[in-house]
Amino acid sequence: MIKVCKFGGSSVANAGQFKKIKSIVDSENERKVIVASAIGKSDKDDHKVTDLLYLCVAHKKYGMSYDSLLEEIRKKHQAVIDELGLSFDLEAEISRLKDLLDRKENKDEIISYGEYLSSRLLALYLNAEFVDAKDVVSFNYDGSLNIELTKEKFLPFMETRKKIVVPGFYGVLPNGIIKTMSRGGSDITGSLLANIIDATVYENWTDVSGVYVADPRVIQNPKLVSTITYSELREMSYMGANVLHDESIFPVKEKHIPINIRNTNKPEDLGTMIVDSSDDKDSVITGITGKKDFEIISVAKQGSTNEVGFLSKIFGIFDNYDVPIVFLTTSIDSFSMIVDKNSVKCSIYELANEIKTRLECDEVTVSGNLALVCVVGRNMRAKKGMAGNVFSLLGDNGINIRTISQGSDEISIIVGIDEENFTKAVSCLYEGFVK
Ligand code: ADP
Ligand code: ASP
Numbered sequence: 473m474i475k476v477c478k479f480g481g482s483s484v485a486n487a488g489q490f491k492k493i494k495s496i497v498d499s500e501n502e503r504k505v506i507v508a509s510a511i512g513k514s515d516k517d518d519h520k521v522t523d524l525l526y527l528c529v530a531h532k533k534y535g536m537s538y539d540s541l542l543e544e545i546r547k548k549h550q551a552v553i554d555e556l557g558l559s560f561d562l563e564a565e566i567s568r569l570k571d572l573l574d575r576k577e578n579k580d581e582i583i584s585y586g587e588y589l590s591s592r593l594l595a596l597y598l599n600a601e602f603v604d605a606k607d608v609v610s611f612n613y614d615g616s617l618n619i620e621l622t623k624e625k626f627l628p629f630m631e632t633r634k635k636i637v638v639p640g641f642y643g644v645l646p647n648g649i650i651k652t653m654s655r656g657g658s659d660i661t662g663s664l665l666a667n668i669i670d671a672t673v674y675e676n677w678t679d680v681s682g683v684y685v686a687d688p689r690v691i692q693n694p695k696l697v698s699t700i701t702y703s704e705l706r707e708m709s710y711m712g713a714n715v716l717h718d719e720s721i722f723p724v725k726e727k728h729i730p731i732n733i734r735n736t737n738k739p740e741d742l743g744t745m746i747v748d749s750s751d752d753k754d755s756v757i758t759g760i761t762g763k764k765d766f767e768i769i770s771v772a773k774q775g776s777t778n779e780v781g782f783l784s785k786i787f788g789i790f791d792n793y794d795v796p797i798v799f800l801t802t803s804i805d806s807f808s809m810i811v812d813k814n815s816v817k818c819s820i821y822e823l824a825n826e827i828k829t830r831l832e833c834d835e836v837t838v839s840g841n842l843a844l845v846c847v848v849g850r851n852m853r854a855k856k857g858m859a860g861n862v863f864s865l866l867g868d869n870g871i872n873i874r875t876i877s878q879g880s881d882e883i884s885i886i887v888g889i890d891e892e893n894f895t896k897a898v899s900c901l902y903e904g905f906v907k
């Protein structure tokens with residue numbers, strides 16, 4: 473019976489937080505595998521170590537000095553070392569980091585330093601064994617996780633009688649080069665290790681007491697969800713509820729291992745359980761989330777609905793430009809592809825123009841300023857008129873709906889609106905459905 477516990481950036485933000493972790497970890501023998509993020513913010517004006525490392529890389533790129541940034545990173549770790557009375561050669565580690573920056577080595581190795589350092593310190597403080605992610609967490613060359621190889625490398629460490637601390641967020645490619653995951657990736661490391669050791673539960677310790685129906689930065693004191701399914705959380709986290717990385721759901725889901733979101737600052741709170749399925753029929757809506765920064769490419773061509781292969785030709789052009797389509801909405805002879813602005817590395821107008829000329833379309837337009845708002849709930853499919861309610865609530869509040877999408881599993885309804893209406897839309901849906 474082993475639990476994997478991942479502690480996020482705010483949970484390792486300073487010596488006081490390290491003390492809270494120690495009391496959580498020591499209170500249960502089953503809490504044997506610990507995954508740590510880099511030192512995060514102690515308060516809202518503070519800086520995350522990972523952000524400082526990204527800044528160092530950017531300063532290096534533009535020939536600017538990064539000494540003051542390195543000093544800030546050093547001070548944050550030194551404060552933890554001093555207050556906890558740890559014996560650790562920080563100077564040697566910082567000069568190794570400086571050396572990597574000077575030599576302009578692998579950028580990912582530099583970025584991974586935040587997790588590496590916090591985990592070294594945490595292992596020392598917990599009297600646990602430090603297992604470097606570069607020696608266990610393995611990727612394939614395409615960036616996907618190699619679960620089998622990670623298992624082969626990690627299981628021997630489980631024979632130790634000590635607790636184990638592993639840095640989150642990074643691993644190695646088959647050639648041994650360090651690779652980091654996308655932001656918030658320590659959640660994935662925790663999930664991966666939980667899968668490998670068949671953990672009884674994957675505890676994800678953060679700064680909130682679980683998953684709220686809506687983002688607490690948008691809605692004041694939102695309702696807490698006690699149980700939610702993997703599919704619902706996947707929809708919510710993909711659509712902006714960044715309490716958990718959306719990709720971290722897959723490894724634990726595969727083994728039916730529950731995720732328990734817990735609050736490091738309030739360990740007595742039971743948090744949210746994320747499970748395969750739930751019989752709870754009380755709440756119809758489990759989440760109201762959303763994201764800004766989307767664009768729509770709309771394609772119109774007379775008769776195209778009957779043209780075999782028309783859509784696949786459009787998709788082929790998106791593939792060539794390496795732009796993923798987030799959603800597709802269709803009407804007769806017209807199709808709208810919604811894309812995340814940040815994933816478009818090319819010129820979106822070039823892509824649109826290629827569709828227009830190659831497929832001889834009547835019209836191809838690009839429009840931006842789109843936010844998506846998502847209403848999630850496994851019990852929505854049994855409830856009549858849900859989509860109508862969403863549209864009326866938005867309409868009554870003067871919010872124009874630009875796109876509509878509902879998956880065939882009817883677990884979510886996603887609407888596209890103007891970005892300036894984002895907060896208003898989340899608020900009125902919350903008022904209407906939850907309050
Ligand atoms: P960590 O550093 O522990 O990984 P994150 O900052 O990544 O923590 O995630 C926790 C944060 O997620 C919370 O502080 C909260 O502001 C934000 N969040 C966004 N949406 C939600 C939601 N629906 N429920 C809970 N937290 C949410
Ligand atoms: N430190 C990394 C980040 O800030 C990874 C993580 O916290 O999960 O994105």
Ligand code: MG
Pocket residue numbers: 480656659714715716717
């Ligand atoms: Mg996180």
